[in-house]
Amino acid sequence: MQSASTSYSFLDYNESEVDSSIPSNCSLYLFGRALITRNVELIDSLYGLETVLVPKKLNFISRLIKSTTNVPVEEIDETTYDKLVKRDIRVSQKINVSEKNDFSSNTIHMQQNTLISNKNLLFLPCNTVVGRKSDKRSLEYYKFQYPWEFLEIIQDLLRNEVTHSIISNRASIAKTAIIEGPCIIEDNVVIDDFAKIKGPTYIGSGSFVGMGSLIRNSMLDYNTNIGFNCEIGKTYFAGNAKISHHNVILDSMIGKNVWFGGYSGTANVLLTRKNVQYRINGNLFDTGRNHFGAVVSNNCSIGASVIILPGRKIPPDSIVPAGTIFSK
Structure with missing residues (x-):
């Protein structure tokens, strides 16, 4: 999902995008892999993804995923995307998740633009980095908005x-x-x-x-x-x-x-x-x-x-x- 908090691109990768107004920090590379590709691969290794749904306005993400993974990708129009987001955010908001992030049950609603999940769907904002210490019960992630936050995440990833x-x-x-x-x-x-x-x-x-x-x-x-x-x-x-x-x-x-x-x-x-x-x-x-x-x-x-x-x-x-x- 597009994250409203990532309001601009750090390094301006607009040559790979249809709409140059959309930030493309998910194209940044981590350990030789595009950020979004790395996220999809890690999540797929834990849960076995059926499909990755990508809004058509973010279709450059589809090309990234298709070219580097075997996970099926489906592009959805804005109306379908909005219905999914509104429905599942509403469901997730009814769940009290103050104690932990547990993806094995009907979990979590953290702050908007972080991670939202129910039993069958995980919404992954573009400004999220999934950590390798994740498991089926706890999905480790980092959220960034500004370039100095991304640099801090790089240091955490290197250490971990x-x-x-x-x-x-x-x-x-x-x-x-x-x-x-x-x-x-x-x-x-x-x-x-x-x-x-x-x-x-x-x-x-x-x-x-x-x-x-x-x-x-x-x-x-x-x-x-x-x-x-x-x-x-x-x-x-x-x-x-x-x-x-x-x-x-x-x-x-x-x-x-x-x-x-x-x-x-x-x-x-x-x-x-x-x-x-x-x-x-x-x-x-x-x-x-x-x-x-x-x-x-x-x-x-x-x-x-x-x-x-x-x-x-x-x-x-x-x-x-x-x-x-x-x-x-």
């Missing part, structure tokens, strides 16, 4: 799901590289000399970490290329990024097909040490965090020696000239 190292035998790791703490390193990853990977960290297939770089507590999806002498900390890469030499990227979200020139970075702390604010549709929001970097949307090119100040979003397809202090 990357508990020991899994390194593909098709990865190439230099003898002088250091792997410290649990890491998942996928096929065709290359870790160059004197690089350090500090877990929990996920490095997706086809990625490269250059000589002397430090990667810590981060999720790098497919074909992420990190040059030499870079520091990447508590950051999410959506994939296919190219980061040149001597970059520092901290507490940030980096979209697909992003390029950073040398000596650039994202500042993540204000000089006042106060909480970082983030602007959405002209309004400033307190992130509640004194460490928060930037959101760099898809297809951006960042020139050499660019500093992006805390709490900034660079729109998709932007070109930021060399030497810029990005403070908009």
